[in-house]
Amino acid sequence: MSITLAVFIFTVQFMAFIIKGLVGFGNPLLSNPLLAMRLDNKVITPANLLLDAPINAWIVWKNRKAFSIKKTMPIVIFIMLGVIPGTLFLKMGSAWIIKGLLGTFIIGLGIEMITRNRSKTITPNMMLKRIVSITSGFMAGLFGINMLFLTYFERITIDRNEFRSNVCFVFLVENIFRFIVYAAAGVFQPIVFQIFAISVPAAVLGVFVGSRIDKRIGEKLINQLVIVTFILGGISILIKSLILKT
Numbered sequence: 001m002s003i004t005l006a007v008f009i010f011t012v013q014f015m016a017f018i019i020k021g022l023v024g025f026g027n028p029l030l031s032n033p034l035l036a037m038r039l040d041n042k043v044i045t046p047a048n049l050l051l052d053a054p055i056n057a058w059i060v061w062k063n064r065k066a067f068s069i070k071k072t073m074p075i076v077i078f079i080m081l082g083v084i085p086g087t088l089f090l091k092m093g094s095a096w097i098i099k100g101l102l103g104t105f106i107i108g109l110g111i112e113m114i115t116r117n118r119s120k121t122i123t124p125n126m127m128l129k130r131i132v133s134i135t136s137g138f139m140a141g142l143f144g145i146n147m148l149f150l151t152y153f154e155r156i157t158i159d160r161n162e163f164r165s166n167v168c169f170v171f172l173v174e175n176i177f178r179f180i181v182y183a184a185a186g187v188f189q190p191i192v193f194q195i196f197a198i199s200v201p202a203a204v205l206g207v208f209v210g211s212r213i214d215k216r217i218g219e220k221l222i223n224q225l226v227i228v229t230f231i232l233g234g235i236s237i238l239i240k241s242l243i244l245k246t
Contacts, residue, residue, distance in 0.1 A: 013202035021210020045144035047195035053175040066165035078133035086141020103238025110231035
């Protein structure tokens with residue numbers, strides 16, 4: 001690995017984990033599209049998994065008394081069902097198709113975040129929960145971005161503490177399951193551990209900086225910056241995938 005690439009990886013992960021420090025999740029939505037400009041998703045996704053798993057484990061332990069097993073387990077089960085085909089597509093899918101899907105997915109998520117009416121709640125719907133959870137698991141296996149279920153979960157939880165604890169529990173179980181599936185599929189290549197080693201100090205520093213910035217700016221501004229970053233990242237990687245196709 002060249003020094004230029006190592007610096008690029010460090011810089012991207014540092015910026016991504018600033019987002020993690022600011023909002024508590026979402027770092028893959030920034031790191032995946034940017035790293036995909038220089039690397040394949042088949043090495044980016046497992047490297048990010050190695051970074052995220054211990055962080056999610058710490059958050060779960062800290063909030064272990066607040067989550068509802070009754071609410072989270074149905075979502076976890078269907079997410080696991082989606083992880084398997086997502087991982088297979090990660091291993092065998094065409095590079096431009098994978099990157100095109102990633103760009104489209106991030107743009108769509110950004111639009112959903114902008115247009116969502118947060119003042120309304122929804123009644124739990126079993127079929128919707130299954131579809132959203134399976135799709136979220138597929139995206140986790142393919143992109144390492146297990147985010148779709150959040151759009152459903154945040155509308156049925158009672159308060160912020162319940163939301164945070166349940167989400168972190170889902171993330172942790174999904175991380176453990178995806179680690180097993182990735183290992184069985186032979187996804188962990190030597191370059192994955194190189195990316196991980198470079199990313200660790202960037203992640204620690206990024207979370208620290210993000211938590212410091214969080215004390216100085218308002219939540220509304222943070223959300224706006226994150227949404228704009230997501231959409232721009234999705235557009236850039238989608239354009240890159242179309243260029244790669246031709």
